[in-house]
Amino acid sequence: MEEIKVQTTSKxxxxxxxxxxxxxxxxxxxxxxxxxxxxxxxxxxxTINENADPDVPRxxxxxxxxxVPFNANYRHAEGNSAxxxxxxxxxxxxxxxxxxxxLLLGTWQSIFFCEFDGPRTxxxxxxxxxxx
Amino acid sequence: MEEIKVQTTSKxxxxxxxxxxxxxxxxxxxxxxxxxxxxxxxxxxxTINENADPDVPRxxxxxxxxxVPFNANYRHAEGNSAxxxxxxxxxxxxxxxxxxxxLLLGTWQSIFFCEFDGPRTxxxxxxxxxxx
Amino acid sequence: MEEIKVQTTSKxxxxxxxxxxxxxxxxxxxxxxxxxxxxxxxxxxxTINENADPDVPRxxxxxxxxxVPFNANYRHAEGNSAxxxxxxxxxxxxxxxxxxxxLLLGTWQSIFFCEFDGPRTxxxxxxxxxxx
Numbered sequence: 001m002e003e004i005k006v007q008t009t010s011k012x013x014x015x016x017x018x019x020x021x022x023x024x025x026x027x028x029x030x031x032x033x034x035x036x037x038x039x040x041x042x043x044x045x046x047t048i049n050e051n052a053d054p055d056v057p058r059x060x061x062x063x064x065x066x067x068v069p070f071n072a073n074y075r076h077a078e079g080n081s082a083x084x085x086x087x088x089x090x091x092x093x094x095x096x097x098x099x100x101x102x103l104l105l106g107t108w109q110s111i112f113f114c115e116f117d118g119p120r121t122x123x124x125x126x127x128x129x130x131x132x
Numbered sequence: 133m134e135e136i137k138v139q140t141t142s143k144x145x146x147x148x149x150x151x152x153x154x155x156x157x158x159x160x161x162x163x164x165x166x167x168x169x170x171x172x173x174x175x176x177x178x179t180i181n182e183n184a185d186p187d188v189p190r191x192x193x194x195x196x197x198x199x200v201p202f203n204a205n206y207r208h209a210e211g212n213s214a215x216x217x218x219x220x221x222x223x224x225x226x227x228x229x230x231x232x233x234x235l236l237l238g239t240w241q242s243i244f245f246c247e248f249d250g251p252r253t254x255x256x257x258x259x260x261x262x263x264x
Numbered sequence: 265m266e267e268i269k270v271q272t273t274s275k276x277x278x279x280x281x282x283x284x285x286x287x288x289x290x291x292x293x294x295x296x297x298x299x300x301x302x303x304x305x306x307x308x309x310x311t312i313n314e315n316a317d318p319d320v321p322r323x324x325x326x327x328x329x330x331x332v333p334f335n336a337n338y339r340h341a342e343g344n345s346a347x348x349x350x351x352x353x354x355x356x357x358x359x360x361x362x363x364x365x366x367l368l369l370g371t372w373q374s375i376f377f378c379e380f381d382g383p384r385t386x387x388x389x390x391x392x393x394x395x396x
Contacts, residue, residue: 047352049348050306060349067332068195072195074191084191084192088222092226093227095359104265106304125229129393131391168361170361171370173370173372200330205326206323206326208319216320227359
Protein backbone atom coordinates (compact mmCIF):
# COMPACT_ATOMS: atom_id res chain seq x y z
CA MET A 1 0.00 0.00 0.00
CA GLU A 2 1.26 3.44 -0.89
CA GLU A 3 0.10 6.83 0.26
CA ILE A 4 0.34 9.54 -2.38
CA LYS A 5 0.19 13.21 -1.35
CA VAL A 6 -1.54 15.72 -3.59
CA GLN A 7 -1.65 19.49 -3.16
CA THR A 8 -4.80 20.96 -4.66
CA THR A 9 -4.94 24.61 -5.67
CA SER A 10 -8.63 25.41 -6.25
CA LYS A 11 -12.01 24.98 -4.59
CA UNK A 12 -13.02 22.38 -7.20
CA UNK A 13 -10.45 20.57 -9.28
CA UNK A 14 -9.83 17.27 -11.08
CA UNK A 15 -6.21 16.05 -10.94
CA UNK A 16 -5.03 13.25 -13.23
CA UNK A 17 -3.51 10.45 -11.12
CA UNK A 18 -3.09 7.86 -13.87
CA UNK A 19 0.70 7.97 -14.14
CA UNK A 20 1.15 8.00 -10.35
CA UNK A 21 -1.08 4.92 -10.06
CA UNK A 22 0.74 3.16 -12.92
CA UNK A 23 4.05 3.97 -11.17
CA UNK A 24 2.77 2.16 -8.07
CA UNK A 25 1.78 -0.88 -10.15
CA UNK A 26 5.27 -0.89 -11.71
CA UNK A 27 6.95 -0.76 -8.28
CA UNK A 28 4.83 -3.66 -7.02
CA UNK A 29 5.82 -5.74 -10.08
CA UNK A 30 2.26 -7.13 -10.34
CA UNK A 31 1.64 -8.69 -13.74
CA UNK A 32 -2.06 -9.60 -13.35
CA UNK A 33 -4.53 -8.49 -10.73
CA UNK A 34 -6.40 -5.46 -9.45
CA UNK A 35 -5.51 -1.96 -8.36
CA UNK A 36 -7.56 -0.06 -5.78
CA UNK A 37 -7.39 3.74 -5.51
CA UNK A 38 -9.00 4.96 -2.28
CA UNK A 39 -9.51 8.55 -1.14
CA UNK A 40 -9.65 8.85 2.69
CA UNK A 41 -11.47 12.20 2.67
CA UNK A 42 -15.16 13.17 2.86
CA UNK A 43 -15.07 16.27 0.64
CA UNK A 44 -13.04 14.68 -2.15
CA UNK A 45 -13.35 11.54 -4.27
CA UNK A 46 -11.96 9.67 -7.24
CA THR A 47 -13.44 9.10 -10.70
CA ILE A 48 -12.45 7.75 -14.10
CA ASN A 49 -13.11 9.89 -17.15
CA GLU A 50 -11.55 11.59 -20.19
CA ASN A 51 -8.55 13.88 -19.99
CA ALA A 52 -7.74 14.27 -23.70
CA ASP A 53 -9.84 17.45 -23.82
CA PRO A 54 -9.45 19.57 -20.65
CA ASP A 55 -13.01 20.78 -21.21
CA VAL A 56 -14.32 17.38 -20.10
CA PRO A 57 -13.07 17.67 -16.48
CA ARG A 58 -14.28 21.31 -16.48
CA UNK A 59 -17.75 20.26 -17.66
CA UNK A 60 -17.88 17.48 -15.05
CA UNK A 61 -17.16 19.98 -12.27
CA UNK A 62 -19.70 22.47 -13.68
CA UNK A 63 -22.40 19.78 -14.02
CA UNK A 64 -21.87 18.53 -10.48
CA UNK A 65 -22.16 22.15 -9.31
CA UNK A 66 -25.48 22.47 -11.18
CA UNK A 67 -26.86 19.23 -9.72
CA VAL A 68 -25.54 19.98 -6.21
CA PRO A 69 -25.31 23.78 -5.81
CA PHE A 70 -22.71 25.18 -3.40
CA ASN A 71 -25.35 27.37 -1.80
CA ALA A 72 -28.59 25.66 -0.83
CA ASN A 73 -30.55 25.27 2.34
CA TYR A 74 -27.82 23.16 4.04
CA ARG A 75 -27.62 22.64 7.80
CA HIS A 76 -23.95 21.63 8.16
CA ALA A 77 -22.31 24.70 9.74
CA GLU A 78 -18.94 24.29 8.00
CA GLY A 79 -20.53 25.43 4.74
CA ASN A 80 -19.11 22.60 2.61
CA SER A 81 -22.13 20.30 2.38
CA ALA A 82 -22.13 20.35 -1.42
CA UNK A 83 -18.57 18.97 -1.33
CA UNK A 84 -19.70 16.08 0.91
CA UNK A 85 -22.55 15.23 -1.46
CA UNK A 86 -20.31 15.35 -4.55
CA UNK A 87 -17.85 13.02 -2.79
CA UNK A 88 -20.64 10.47 -2.32
CA UNK A 89 -21.76 10.85 -5.95
CA UNK A 90 -18.38 10.14 -7.56
CA UNK A 91 -17.33 7.73 -4.79
CA UNK A 92 -14.32 7.10 -2.56
CA UNK A 93 -12.64 4.35 -4.58
CA UNK A 94 -11.94 3.03 -8.04
CA UNK A 95 -11.01 -0.51 -8.98
CA UNK A 96 -8.96 -1.12 -12.13
CA UNK A 97 -7.84 -4.43 -13.66
CA UNK A 98 -4.13 -5.04 -14.30
CA UNK A 99 -2.81 -7.19 -17.17
CA UNK A 100 0.85 -7.56 -18.20
CA UNK A 101 1.71 -5.00 -15.56
CA UNK A 102 -0.51 -2.29 -17.10
CA LEU A 103 -3.69 -0.69 -15.80
CA LEU A 104 -6.45 -1.90 -18.16
CA LEU A 105 -7.91 1.53 -18.84
CA GLY A 106 -9.74 2.40 -22.03
CA THR A 107 -8.10 4.67 -24.62
CA TRP A 108 -9.77 7.79 -23.22
CA GLN A 109 -9.81 6.88 -19.54
CA SER A 110 -7.80 8.69 -16.88
CA ILE A 111 -8.05 8.31 -13.09
CA PHE A 112 -8.88 11.67 -11.50
CA PHE A 113 -8.61 12.80 -7.91
CA CYS A 114 -11.69 15.00 -7.33
CA GLU A 115 -11.18 17.99 -5.06
CA PHE A 116 -14.49 19.53 -4.00
CA ASP A 117 -13.39 21.66 -1.03
CA GLY A 118 -9.87 22.86 -1.71
CA PRO A 119 -7.28 24.05 -1.76
CA ARG A 120 -5.91 21.42 0.63
CA THR A 121 -3.16 18.87 1.06
CA UNK A 122 -4.79 15.51 0.33
CA UNK A 123 -3.76 11.90 0.32
CA UNK A 124 -4.66 8.96 -1.90
CA UNK A 125 -4.15 5.30 -0.99
CA UNK A 126 -3.13 2.91 -3.77
CA UNK A 127 -2.95 -0.84 -3.34
CA UNK A 128 -2.68 -3.84 -5.64
CA UNK A 129 -3.67 -7.46 -5.35
CA UNK A 130 -2.20 -10.19 -7.55
CA UNK A 131 -4.55 -12.67 -9.24
CA UNK A 132 -3.08 -15.92 -10.59
CA MET B 133 -18.96 -13.68 4.20
CA GLU B 134 -21.35 -12.28 6.74
CA GLU B 135 -24.89 -11.06 6.30
CA ILE B 136 -25.81 -8.16 8.58
CA LYS B 137 -29.47 -7.31 9.15
CA VAL B 138 -30.51 -3.68 9.53
CA GLN B 139 -33.96 -2.37 10.44
CA THR B 140 -34.54 1.08 8.99
CA THR B 141 -37.14 3.39 10.51
CA SER B 142 -37.65 6.21 7.97
CA LYS B 143 -38.29 6.71 4.27
CA UNK B 144 -34.76 8.08 3.80
CA UNK B 145 -32.01 7.40 6.30
CA UNK B 146 -28.25 6.96 6.58
CA UNK B 147 -27.13 4.35 9.13
CA UNK B 148 -23.51 4.17 10.25
CA UNK B 149 -22.17 0.64 9.66
CA UNK B 150 -18.51 1.31 10.44
CA UNK B 151 -18.30 -0.56 13.74
CA UNK B 152 -20.29 -3.53 12.40
CA UNK B 153 -17.93 -3.76 9.43
CA UNK B 154 -14.84 -3.44 11.68
CA UNK B 155 -16.32 -6.21 13.89
CA UNK B 156 -16.44 -8.49 10.86
CA UNK B 157 -12.82 -7.69 10.00
CA UNK B 158 -11.85 -8.52 13.62
CA UNK B 159 -13.69 -11.86 13.48
CA UNK B 160 -11.95 -12.81 10.23
CA UNK B 161 -8.54 -12.00 11.78
CA UNK B 162 -7.37 -10.42 8.51
CA UNK B 163 -4.29 -8.27 9.03
CA UNK B 164 -3.87 -6.90 5.49
CA UNK B 165 -6.29 -6.95 2.60
CA UNK B 166 -9.61 -5.55 1.43
CA UNK B 167 -13.12 -5.39 2.78
CA UNK B 168 -16.18 -5.31 0.52
CA UNK B 169 -19.53 -4.01 1.74
CA UNK B 170 -22.34 -4.95 -0.68
CA UNK B 171 -26.02 -3.99 -0.48
CA UNK B 172 -28.28 -6.55 -2.25
CA UNK B 173 -31.20 -4.13 -2.70
CA UNK B 174 -32.27 -1.80 -5.53
CA UNK B 175 -33.73 1.04 -3.45
CA UNK B 176 -30.83 1.25 -0.98
CA UNK B 177 -27.08 1.65 -1.29
CA UNK B 178 -23.87 2.23 0.61
CA THR B 179 -21.65 5.30 0.79
CA ILE B 180 -18.67 6.63 2.74
CA ASN B 181 -18.94 10.09 4.27
CA GLU B 182 -18.72 12.11 7.51
CA ASN B 183 -20.66 11.24 10.63
CA ALA B 184 -19.02 13.64 13.13
CA ASP B 185 -21.75 16.20 12.45
CA PRO B 186 -25.20 14.58 12.00
CA ASP B 187 -26.08 17.50 9.69
CA VAL B 188 -23.81 16.00 7.00
CA PRO B 189 -25.90 12.83 6.48
CA ARG B 190 -29.04 15.00 6.65
CA UNK B 191 -27.68 17.35 3.98
CA UNK B 192 -26.68 14.40 1.78
CA UNK B 193 -30.24 13.02 1.90
CA UNK B 194 -31.72 16.48 1.24
CA UNK B 195 -29.36 17.12 -1.69
CA UNK B 196 -30.12 13.77 -3.28
CA UNK B 197 -33.82 14.58 -2.90
CA UNK B 198 -33.25 17.91 -4.70
CA UNK B 199 -31.32 16.29 -7.54
CA VAL B 200 -33.75 13.34 -7.82
CA PRO B 201 -37.18 14.50 -6.60
CA PHE B 202 -39.51 11.90 -5.09
CA ASN B 203 -42.32 13.14 -7.31
CA ALA B 204 -41.52 13.52 -10.98
CA ASN B 205 -42.92 12.15 -14.18
CA TYR B 206 -41.91 8.55 -13.36
CA ARG B 207 -43.44 5.53 -15.09
CA HIS B 208 -42.62 2.78 -12.51
CA ALA B 209 -45.99 2.04 -10.89
CA GLU B 210 -44.58 1.24 -7.44
CA GLY B 211 -43.89 4.95 -6.90
CA ASN B 212 -40.33 4.50 -5.66
CA SER B 213 -38.38 5.37 -8.79
CA ALA B 214 -36.43 8.13 -7.05
CA UNK B 215 -35.15 5.51 -4.58
CA UNK B 216 -33.91 3.33 -7.46
CA UNK B 217 -32.07 6.27 -9.02
CA UNK B 218 -30.46 7.30 -5.72
CA UNK B 219 -29.29 3.69 -5.22
CA UNK B 220 -27.48 3.84 -8.57
CA UNK B 221 -25.96 7.24 -7.73
CA UNK B 222 -24.36 6.22 -4.41
CA UNK B 223 -23.72 2.64 -5.57
CA UNK B 224 -24.23 -0.90 -4.29
CA UNK B 225 -20.77 -1.52 -2.87
CA UNK B 226 -17.81 0.04 -1.12
CA UNK B 227 -14.27 -1.28 -1.05
CA UNK B 228 -12.02 -0.41 1.90
CA UNK B 229 -8.36 -1.30 2.46
CA UNK B 230 -7.34 -3.14 5.65
CA UNK B 231 -3.97 -2.70 7.37
CA UNK B 232 -2.97 -4.14 10.74
CA UNK B 233 -6.49 -5.47 11.10
CA UNK B 234 -8.06 -2.00 10.81
CA LEU B 235 -10.24 -0.51 8.09
CA LEU B 236 -8.09 2.21 6.49
CA LEU B 237 -10.71 4.94 6.68
CA GLY B 238 -9.86 8.63 6.91
CA THR B 239 -10.38 10.52 10.18
CA TRP B 240 -13.83 11.73 9.15
CA GLN B 241 -14.99 8.73 7.14
CA SER B 242 -17.83 6.45 8.18
CA ILE B 243 -19.50 3.71 6.12
CA PHE B 244 -23.22 4.41 5.77
CA PHE B 245 -26.05 2.14 4.72
CA CYS B 246 -28.35 4.35 2.60
CA GLU B 247 -32.07 3.67 2.94
CA PHE B 248 -34.06 5.40 0.20
CA ASP B 249 -37.39 3.54 0.44
CA GLY B 250 -37.91 2.59 4.07
CA PRO B 251 -38.78 1.66 6.60
CA ARG B 252 -37.74 -1.92 5.80
CA THR B 253 -35.68 -4.82 7.09
CA UNK B 254 -32.52 -4.79 5.00
CA UNK B 255 -29.38 -6.84 4.72
CA UNK B 256 -25.78 -5.97 4.02
CA UNK B 257 -23.10 -8.43 2.86
CA UNK B 258 -19.58 -7.98 4.22
CA UNK B 259 -16.60 -9.96 2.98
CA UNK B 260 -12.82 -9.69 3.29
CA UNK B 261 -9.93 -10.86 1.18
CA UNK B 262 -6.42 -11.23 2.53
CA UNK B 263 -3.51 -9.75 0.56
CA UNK B 264 0.01 -10.92 1.36
CA MET C 265 -10.29 -11.82 -17.84
CA GLU C 266 -12.88 -11.73 -20.56
CA GLU C 267 -13.83 -8.95 -22.92
CA ILE C 268 -17.54 -8.88 -23.79
CA LYS C 269 -18.72 -6.91 -26.83
CA VAL C 270 -22.05 -5.08 -26.70
CA GLN C 271 -23.77 -3.28 -29.56
CA THR C 272 -25.98 -0.48 -28.27
CA THR C 273 -28.85 0.84 -30.37
CA SER C 274 -29.94 4.13 -28.74
CA LYS C 275 -28.46 7.36 -27.43
CA UNK C 276 -29.22 6.30 -23.83
CA UNK C 277 -29.85 2.70 -22.92
CA UNK C 278 -29.46 0.22 -20.06
CA UNK C 279 -28.53 -3.33 -21.14
CA UNK C 280 -28.82 -6.23 -18.71
CA UNK C 281 -25.44 -8.01 -18.45
CA UNK C 282 -26.28 -10.33 -15.55
CA UNK C 283 -26.41 -13.60 -17.48
CA UNK C 284 -23.25 -12.76 -19.47
CA UNK C 285 -21.41 -12.04 -16.22
CA UNK C 286 -22.72 -15.24 -14.60
CA UNK C 287 -21.57 -17.17 -17.71
CA UNK C 288 -18.06 -15.85 -17.16
CA UNK C 289 -18.14 -16.92 -13.49
CA UNK C 290 -19.28 -20.40 -14.61
CA UNK C 291 -16.44 -20.67 -17.14
CA UNK C 292 -13.87 -19.66 -14.51
CA UNK C 293 -15.19 -22.35 -12.12
CA UNK C 294 -14.80 -19.99 -9.16
CA UNK C 295 -16.78 -21.18 -6.15
CA UNK C 296 -16.10 -18.30 -3.74
CA UNK C 297 -14.65 -14.90 -4.44
CA UNK C 298 -15.35 -11.64 -6.23
CA UNK C 299 -16.35 -10.59 -9.72
CA UNK C 300 -15.35 -7.23 -11.20
CA UNK C 301 -17.23 -5.71 -14.14
CA UNK C 302 -15.29 -2.80 -15.66
CA UNK C 303 -16.35 -0.51 -18.50
CA UNK C 304 -13.35 0.98 -20.38
CA UNK C 305 -15.30 3.92 -21.83
CA UNK C 306 -15.83 7.50 -20.68
CA UNK C 307 -19.40 8.01 -21.95
CA UNK C 308 -20.75 4.72 -20.59
CA UNK C 309 -20.77 3.02 -17.20
CA UNK C 310 -22.13 0.10 -15.22
CA THR C 311 -24.75 0.02 -12.47
CA ILE C 312 -26.79 -2.49 -10.45
CA ASN C 313 -30.55 -2.00 -10.27
CA GLU C 314 -33.94 -3.60 -10.92
CA ASN C 315 -34.94 -5.13 -14.24
CA ALA C 316 -38.21 -6.86 -13.24
CA ASP C 317 -40.15 -3.78 -14.37
CA PRO C 318 -38.67 -2.23 -17.55
CA ASP C 319 -39.97 1.13 -16.31
CA VAL C 320 -37.21 1.18 -13.68
CA PRO C 321 -34.32 1.41 -16.19
CA ARG C 322 -36.39 3.94 -18.18
CA UNK C 323 -36.92 6.09 -15.07
CA UNK C 324 -33.21 5.88 -14.20
CA UNK C 325 -32.26 7.21 -17.64
CA UNK C 326 -34.92 9.95 -17.47
CA UNK C 327 -33.82 11.02 -13.96
CA UNK C 328 -30.17 11.18 -14.96
CA UNK C 329 -31.22 13.31 -17.94
CA UNK C 330 -33.09 15.67 -15.58
CA UNK C 331 -30.12 15.96 -13.20
CA VAL C 332 -27.58 16.29 -16.02
CA PRO C 333 -29.35 17.79 -19.07
CA PHE C 334 -28.03 16.93 -22.52
CA ASN C 335 -28.03 20.60 -23.45
CA ALA C 336 -26.40 22.95 -20.98
CA ASN C 337 -23.62 25.46 -21.13
CA TYR C 338 -20.93 22.81 -21.80
CA ARG C 339 -17.51 23.63 -23.24
CA HIS C 340 -16.50 20.22 -24.61
CA ALA C 341 -16.85 20.60 -28.38
CA GLU C 342 -17.92 17.01 -29.06
CA GLY C 343 -21.33 17.79 -27.55
CA ASN C 344 -21.47 14.71 -25.30
CA SER C 345 -20.48 16.25 -21.96
CA ALA C 346 -23.67 15.06 -20.26
CA UNK C 347 -22.69 11.48 -21.15
CA UNK C 348 -19.26 11.96 -19.52
CA UNK C 349 -20.88 13.28 -16.35
CA UNK C 350 -23.41 10.43 -16.18
CA UNK C 351 -20.55 7.92 -16.59
CA UNK C 352 -18.84 9.40 -13.51
CA UNK C 353 -22.12 9.36 -11.55
CA UNK C 354 -22.92 5.66 -12.06
CA UNK C 355 -19.25 4.65 -12.13
CA UNK C 356 -16.93 2.56 -14.29
CA UNK C 357 -17.00 -0.67 -12.26
CA UNK C 358 -19.12 -2.93 -10.10
CA UNK C 359 -17.88 -5.49 -7.61
CA UNK C 360 -20.08 -8.51 -6.81
CA UNK C 361 -19.46 -11.31 -4.31
CA UNK C 362 -19.51 -14.94 -5.52
CA UNK C 363 -20.65 -17.86 -3.35
CA UNK C 364 -21.13 -21.46 -4.52
CA UNK C 365 -20.35 -20.31 -8.04
CA UNK C 366 -23.20 -17.78 -8.11
CA LEU C 367 -23.15 -13.98 -8.19
CA LEU C 368 -24.55 -12.92 -4.81
CA LEU C 369 -27.07 -10.44 -6.19
CA GLY C 370 -30.29 -9.55 -4.40
CA THR C 371 -33.64 -10.83 -5.71
CA TRP C 372 -34.28 -7.68 -7.73
CA GLN C 373 -30.72 -6.83 -8.74
CA SER C 374 -29.43 -6.94 -12.31
CA ILE C 375 -26.10 -5.67 -13.63
CA PHE C 376 -26.66 -3.06 -16.34
CA PHE C 377 -24.31 -1.67 -18.94
CA CYS C 378 -25.17 2.04 -19.17
CA GLU C 379 -24.93 3.58 -22.62
CA PHE C 380 -25.03 7.38 -22.48
CA ASP C 381 -23.71 8.30 -25.94
CA GLY C 382 -24.81 5.57 -28.32
CA PRO C 383 -25.40 3.85 -30.50
CA ARG C 384 -21.90 2.37 -30.43
CA THR C 385 -20.01 -0.91 -30.24
CA UNK C 386 -18.81 -1.15 -26.64
CA UNK C 387 -16.77 -3.54 -24.57
CA UNK C 388 -17.01 -4.70 -20.98
CA UNK C 389 -14.21 -6.37 -19.03
CA UNK C 390 -15.15 -9.12 -16.57
CA UNK C 391 -12.69 -10.70 -14.17
CA UNK C 392 -12.93 -12.91 -11.08
CA UNK C 393 -10.72 -13.48 -8.08
CA UNK C 394 -10.96 -16.58 -5.89
CA UNK C 395 -11.07 -16.13 -2.12
CA UNK C 396 -10.36 -19.14 0.09
